[in-house]
Amino acid sequence: MKVGLFIPCYINQLYPQVGKATLELLEKLNVEVVYPSGQTCCGQPMANSGYESESIGACNHFVNNFKEFDYIVTPSGSCAYHVKKHYDIIPQTDDVTKVRNNVYELCDFILNVLKIKDLGASFPHKVGVHKSCHGLRGLRLGSCSERVTPEYSYIEELLKEVRGVELMPVKRGDECCGFGGTFAVTEEAISVKMGKDKIKDHLESGVEVITATDTSCLMHLEGLVTRNKQPLKILHIAEILNSNI
Amino acid sequence: MSHAKLASIFNKDEKKVDWHDKALWFVRHKRDKTVHHVKGWEDLRDLGHGIKAHMLSNLDTYLEDFEANAKKNGVEVHWAADAQEHNQIVHKILKDNNAKKVVKSKSMLTEECHLNPFLEADDIEVVDTDLGERIVQLAKEPPSHIVLPAIHKNKHEVDELFQEHLGTKPCDGDPQYLTGEARKHLRQKFIEADAAITGVNFAIAETGGFVVCTNEGNADMGVHLAPVHIACMGVEKIIPKQEHLGVFLRLLARSATGQPVTTYSSHFKKPREGKKMHIVIVDNGRSEQLSRPDFRASLHCIRCGACMNTCPIYRRSGGHSYDATIPGPIGSILSPGKDLTKHSTLPFASTLCGSCSDVCPVKIDIHAQLYKWRQIITKNTPQPFVKKKSMQIMGSIFAKPKKFEKVGKIARWSLRNLPKSVINSKPNTWGKTRDLPTGPKQSFDDWYNERQQNKKND
Ligand code: SF4
Numbered sequence: 001m002k003v004g005l006f007i008p009c010y011i012n013q014l015y016p017q018v019g020k021a022t023l024e025l026l027e028k029l030n031v032e033v034v035y036p037s038g039q040t041c042c043g044q045p046m047a048n049s050g051y052e053s054e055s056i057g058a059c060n061h062f063v064n065n066f067k068e069f070d071y072i073v074t075p076s077g078s079c080a081y082h083v084k085k086h087y088d089i090i091p092q093t094d095d096v097t098k099v100r101n102n103v104y105e106l107c108d109f110i111l112n113v114l115k116i117k118d119l120g121a122s123f124p125h126k127v128g129v130h131k132s133c134h135g136l137r138g139l140r141l142g143s144c145s146e147r148v149t150p151e152y153s154y155i156e157e158l159l160k161e162v163r164g165v166e167l168m169p170v171k172r173g174d175e176c177c178g179f180g181g182t183f184a185v186t187e188e189a190i191s192v193k194m195g196k197d198k199i200k201d202h203l204e205s206g207v208e209v210i211t212a213t214d215t216s217c218l219m220h221l222e223g224l225v226t227r228n229k230q231p232l233k234i235l236h237i238a239e240i241l242n243s244n245i
Numbered sequence: 246m247s248h249a250k251l252a253s254i255f256n257k258d259e260k261k262v263d264w265h266d267k268a269l270w271f272v273r274h275k276r277d278k279t280v281h282h283v284k285g286w287e288d289l290r291d292l293g294h295g296i297k298a299h300m301l302s303n304l305d306t307y308l309e310d311f312e313a314n315a316k317k318n319g320v321e322v323h324w325a326a327d328a329q330e331h332n333q334i335v336h337k338i339l340k341d342n343n344a345k346k347v348v349k350s351k352s353m354l355t356e357e358c359h360l361n362p363f364l365e366a367d368d369i370e371v372v373d374t375d376l377g378e379r380i381v382q383l384a385k386e387p388p389s390h391i392v393l394p395a396i397h398k399n400k401h402e403v404d405e406l407f408q409e410h411l412g413t414k415p416c417d418g419d420p421q422y423l424t425g426e427a428r429k430h431l432r433q434k435f436i437e438a439d440a441a442i443t444g445v446n447f448a449i450a451e452t453g454g455f456v457v458c459t460n461e462g463n464a465d466m467g468v469h470l471a472p473v474h475i476a477c478m479g480v481e482k483i484i485p486k487q488e489h490l491g492v493f494l495r496l497l498a499r500s501a502t503g504q505p506v507t508t509y510s511s512h513f514k515k516p517r518e519g520k521k522m523h524i525v526i527v528d529n530g531r532s533e534q535l536s537r538p539d540f541r542a543s544l545h546c547i548r549c550g551a552c553m554n555t556c557p558i559y560r561r562s563g564g565h566s567y568d569a570t571i572p573g574p575i576g577s578i579l580s581p582g583k584d585l586t587k588h589s590t591l592p593f594a595s596t597l598c599g600s601c602s603d604v605c606p607v608k609i610d611i612h613a614q615l616y617k618w619r620q621i622i623t624k625n626t627p628q629p630f631v632k633k634k635s636m637q638i639m640g641s642i643f644a645k646p647k648k649f650e651k652v653g654k655i656a657r658w659s660l661r662n663l664p665k666s667v668i669n670s671k672p673n674t675w676g677k678t679r680d681l682p683t684g685p686k687q688s689f690d691d692w693y694n695e696r697q698q699n700k701k702n703d
Contacts, residue, residue, distance in 0.1 A: 009643065012689040013653040014660075014682045019689035035693050038646035046643075048597065050619035051636040057644025086616075137599035145277060146555065146603035148286040172270070176557050180596025185674045187594060189253035192678050193262060193561050223679030 003033045004069035006062075006103070008076045008215070009041035015215050021238040022075040022106055028242070029114060033073070036065045044082040048181045052089050059090050067095040071113065072103040075238045077135025077213040080105045085138065105135055105213055106238055107154045117161050123243050124164030125233075128207030129155055130198065130221070131174045132214035141213065145174050155213055155237055162240060170201045179220040195224045202232065209233045211240055248594040252562035266560040268396060273554040273604075275503030283499070293496050294608040296489050297545035300481075301535060307450040307483045308526065314453025315524055318515040325527045328358035334525050335360060335442070335475055339369060342473050342521070344439035350457065350464035351375035352444025353391050353548060354477050354527060357570040360442075371442075372434045374463040376427055383410045389564030391571060392501045392550035397563050431463070441467030445478035445524075446547070447493055451486045454514035455524070458497060458507040465511050475523045476513065480531050481544040493547060496606035500549035534582045539617045543578045545607040552601035552611060558594055567591060574601035578614040581622065589626045592618035653688055660684030 003026065007019040026033045042062055043055030062083065066072045074080050083103045090096060110116055131153070135141040142153030159165050178184070178194025185191075199221060202210050208231075212218050215236050222234040256262055280286050300307055312322045323338075325331035331354075339347065347364065349355065349371055361371045361382075373382045377395040381388050383406050388394030395403070400418030407413040407423055411430050416422045443464045448455040455476060457464045468474045484493065498507045516522035535541050553559045553573035564572040569580040569588060577591035592615045601611040623633075642648045660668065661684040669676030687695075 007689050009649070009653075013657055014684065016685050016687060016689035016692055020692065023693075037690065037694065040646055040649045041643040043643065046636050046640050048616070048619070049632070049636060050593070050623035051633075051640070052620050054636045054640030055643070057640055061644055061646075133596065133598035133600075137603055144600075144603050146600060148281055148283070174600075176596050176598035176600070178557070178596060180598070183593070183596050187249045187252065187558070188674050188677060189249070189256040190558050190561050190594075191596075193256055193259075194557055195679075197266070197561075219682060220679065223675070223681065226680040227678060 001032065002068070002070050003031050004066045004072045005033050005035045006039060006042075006066065006072050006074035006076075006079065007035065008074065008079045010219070011075065011215050014219070015236070018075055018215050018236040018238055021236065021242040022073075025106075025119065025238055025242040026073065029110065029116060029119070031114070034069070039065045042079040042082050044079060044086075045181055047082065047086055047089075052086070056090060059087055063087075063090070063096050063099050066099050066103075070102065071109065072099060073106055073109045074103065075106045075213070075236060076215065077105040077132050077139055077141060078216060080108075081134040081138035105139055105141060107158055107213060108139060108141055110241075111154050111157060117157060119158065119161065119241050121161075121241050121243055122163035123240050123245060126166045126168050126206055126208040127159060127240065128168045128170055128202040128205065128210050129153070129159065129173075130177060130202075130210055130212040130217055131155070132212050132217045133174075133176050135213045136174055142174075155211075158237075158241060159211075164245075165240070168202070168205045168207045170205050170207070172201055177217045177221055179217045181216070184220055191220070192224065195220050199224060199230060199232065203230065207232065209235055209240070211235050211237050213237055246568065247590040248562070248566055248568075249590065251566035251568065252558075252594070255563040255566055256561065262561050264399065265397060265563060269393075269554045269560045272393070272502060273551070276500055276551060276554065276604075277503075279499045279503045279505060283495070289492060289496060290606055290608050292492050293547075293606055294545060296484060296492060297607050298542070300483055300485060301541060301544055304480065304483065304535070307485055308480060310450040311448055311453055311483055312526075314451070316453070318453045320453065320515060320522045320524055323523060323525045325525055325529070327529050328527075331358045331477065331525055331527045331529065332360050332363040335477070336364060336367065336369075338473065338475055338523050339364070339440055342440060344473060345369055346434070346438050347371045347440045347442055348374050348434055348438040348463075348467040348471065349378075349442040350444065350459060350467055351378050351394070352442065352477055353388075353570060354444055354479055355442065356388065358477075358527070358529065360477075372431070372438075374431055374434065374461075374467060375459065376424065376461060379427065379431065380406060383407075387565070387570070389572065390550060390553055391548050397565065435466045435470050438467060438471045440473040440475060441471040442475045442477065443468065445476050445482050446497070447484050447490060448478055448482045448524075449485075449487050449490065450483055452514065454487075454512055455482075456490065456494075457511045457513065458494070458509065459511070460502075460504075460508045462509045465509060468511075468513070472519070473521045473523070474513070474516070475525065477525045477527060479527050479529070481546075497547055497549050500551040500604070500606040530583050534579070537582065540578060540582060540614055542609050543575065543582075543611075543614060545609050546575050546579075547607055549606055551604045551606065555600045555604040556595075557598065557600070558596070562594070567594070574611045574615070575609070578609075578611055578618060581618050585622065586626050589622045592616075592622060650688075650690065657684035657686070657688065661686070
């Protein structure tokens, strides 16, 4: 099995530690993983802003980078979702279809392709999960409170196996954090209010660390937490699954 | 004004936002509790979706069937191409019947057509009889929610409004006293009315009958007392058969308020002896929306309001920030079809979280339609130069890895080295209330290449 690692643009530049944790974790699980150099972005920032046509270059570039692989794994639910859902704007060649079918969010890949639950990690902290929307309602990484379906959550299934983790329940377990890409800037007032409310929910339930499958949501929450000097740590799920404290 | 601007004004009073958010979340939560008790809820949604899709594909036939059957029942049927025509038809019926006083039961369609001011201009008194509607009518405001029209007002504001308009005593917002007074006031209006106008929730092609759902029984009160009943409906309210009604009645109330069924589901079929019944069937842009393949499913909507209650943005920005008859997620996909420029910011008033699509009882892919409207809006309406340019630049950076690397390096350096006051200066909206991450020295790319190099050297 040949796996290509996709590290989204903002993780690459601003949160390299998330990329490192992802790579190390996959290697620990004996996956033959390659990081094709010269990768950039899935095209989502332009497309979600209504400029799909400006993202065509990025889409083609993405497919070229990853067409050789059996699986493409990324520590970002929203990027995986974007490739799956919105790559209709480029001609649907075999390569494009293959890439779209085989791109996976990290937890989804570990649980459903590798079929591993216990990763041998330990992390003795009170953890609150933020269920990022594109992963949740886009990729169905967990059940959503709106739908009448059996309850499940890939991210929590993996976290439950991590030694020492205490999963803290929050009141609005799957409400959006208010990031939403350019929404965070164009609708600043609402975005910030949503983020503040999200953090309050976690603080009230005694959470020490907020985690998620998407660094973008976490960047927004972290921005608020640091500005307001709140007693919370923000870590990507890969960092927790890869830790051994 | 843009949605963002209006929403930020609403957000100045954080306590009010919290209260608005909680009130609507309470309704959403109640909805969850009831739907999770219905076995096969998801199948019911599929069924509702399927019936609506089938209806829209055969809309002409079903409308004709409905007209023929309604006429057989002794109902007069009228057709209106747009709001103007709708208002004129209603006005003419009222004139023909010498009607000066009208009681109306909540109808978003008459709101959409701006019927009240049209009639009032000719000295016809129109009283909205749904309590929430009456409250906003007294406040001279449009409804801010399609099911809970006065949800943006708290009981103290209602107290003051009633003192001013109905002469009530100050009561510290006592809901029981206030509803009691409203009831007395409305009862008088029902008794005096010359005509009753209602909306239509479901019109059944097979029988020519229709159903109006209310929780206060005000539609019945109006219709039973007044000599003339005028029912106004959009073309998409048709369902093929009587047997389909059960599907929608079960979906509607649970999704709207978490009730198993609306308190009054009133069935109307023919005028009573000596009374008259009219139906006005209105297009007003609906066939145009039907002609847009990507957006036609927006016409499935049964106006339950669940997408508003679930929308984290709606809950925190208030219905009026949408500046449209139908606010919230569904309004944001209906309104651009009517006036792309006026409503150009609505499809962007979303994080595309998808909660609206998952809650929608008739499975409208609302968030996917928001995404599609965005693509159309940027092409067809004037966009800020900075946004357009930055998207082009971003597009070219992401298509070229060398450029990406360079820009990334500069960005990281700036985040590390520039003073906070420069980083968070005015052009950086992000930094107003949020910190940016501290730029790491090495990108992942750099780290990985170094690691590969080291591996080789080992
Ligand atoms: S779009 Fe769906 S959820 Fe929203 S009001 Fe219409 S039927 Fe209800």
